[in-house]
Amino acid sequence: MIKAKNKSGTVGRYLVMIVFSAWILLPLAWALSLSLKTPADIISIPTKLIFTPTLANYLSVLREGEFMSQFANSLIVGVCSTALSLIIGVPAAYTLARFKFRASDNLQFWILSTRMAPPVAVLIPYFIVFQKLHMIDTYPAIIIMHLSVNLVLAIWLMRGFFADIPDEINEAALVDGCTYWGAFFRINLPLAIGGMAATTILSFMFSWNELMFALTLTGTAVKTAPVGVFNFIGFEEVVWGPLMAATIVLLVPIIIFVTLVQNALVRGLTFGAVKG
Numbered sequence: 001m002i003k004a005k006n007k008s009g010t011v012g013r014y015l016v017m018i019v020f021s022a023w024i025l026l027p028l029a030w031a032l033s034l035s036l037k038t039p040a041d042i043i044s045i046p047t048k049l050i051f052t053p054t055l056a057n058y059l060s061v062l063r064e065g066e067f068m069s070q071f072a073n074s075l076i077v078g079v080c081s082t083a084l085s086l087i088i089g090v091p092a093a094y095t096l097a098r099f100k101f102r103a104s105d106n107l108q109f110w111i112l113s114t115r116m117a118p119p120v121a122v123l124i125p126y127f128i129v130f131q132k133l134h135m136i137d138t139y140p141a142i143i144i145m146h147l148s149v150n151l152v153l154a155i156w157l158m159r160g161f162f163a164d165i166p167d168e169i170n171e172a173a174l175v176d177g178c179t180y181w182g183a184f185f186r187i188n189l190p191l192a193i194g195g196m197a198a199t200t201i202l203s204f205m206f207s208w209n210e211l212m213f214a215l216t217l218t219g220t221a222v223k224t225a226p227v228g229v230f231n232f233i234g235f236e237e238v239v240w241g242p243l244m245a246a247t248i249v250l251l252v253p254i255i256i257f258v259t260l261v262q263n264a265l266v267r268g269l270t271f272g273a274v275k276g
Contacts, residue, residue, distance in 0.1 A: 028251075035244035042240050057241035058249070066220075067246055070228035075253065076139060077214075077224060078207040081146035085203050089154025090196065094184050096155070097162035098170065108159075115152050122148070123216055130217060137219035145213040150203040157202070161195030162188055197261045204257060208250075225250050 034042055036053035061067050096108055126145060127136075135141040165188055173183040189196075214224040229250060232243035 031244045031247050034240055035248050037241060039241060057245035060242050061245045061249060065228075066223070067225065067228045067249075070223050070225045071249070073139075073218075073222050074208055074225040077142050077146060077222070078204050080139070081143050081150055081207045082200060082203040084143070084147050085150035085154040086196065086200065089151050089199075090158050090189075091184070093155045093158035094162050094188060097159045098180070098188075111152055111155055115149070119149075119212060123213065127216060136217060137221045139222050141217050142214055142222060142224070145217060146207045146210060149210075150206060153203060153206070154199050157199045158192065158195055161192040165191050201258055201261055205254060208254060 035057050036055070037048070037051055038054055038056070041048050041051045096104065123145075130136050130138075130141045169187055169191075170183050173187045174180070178186060209226060210224075211226045211230065214227050215230070218224065218227065225246075229243065229246045232239045232246060
């Protein structure tokens, strides 16, 4: 009886995993197939499951138009906003987790409350400020907007990771002669490397995929890749082939980045301060 229950439970888990995987992978498979079809195959009814693939859509995206320059703009904005959020947010999170001072709880709530308002509520004031400062369609403007979101994310995620590190480890480091910031760099930071990897992934993914800020604050000079993909959708026609090709190209840096950072993520989650 117990074996039957365990078997049914295993089958149920596998079914859930199959359904979830299909939910995630089928749209990607559909986009990939459309990116390899000719315009005639794309609009054919019924949809052709067997067709002769072509790279014309990818060549069109990579060689023609402005998509590759927009791709480079996204890399610059994503790397800069993510790096700044870590450089500012990680020490701030360590301070909030390790030190209690007057109004520290209010400060933490204020940091969190900046994410409660919808992004469009802060977009218009920022747009007016950047317009007055002649910063529209510049890298600093869009990086600052992404930083305003990623910084809160970095502080709250990393604060939780630092708070989970036992106080005894910090006290031992201080007894051994470390300063507070020495304990931060030598003890806390290595132990929280998994949290930094997770924060880096989430911050970069937000910046890479963000559309509303980029659509409003950029023109032609620093237009990002999501805006470039959006431009394939016209008023009278959707250019499906290049649109899907650009979408697949847009996924490549995320896959590479997550693959590289996940080693640090796994190492941080399995990193122990005390050997058994």
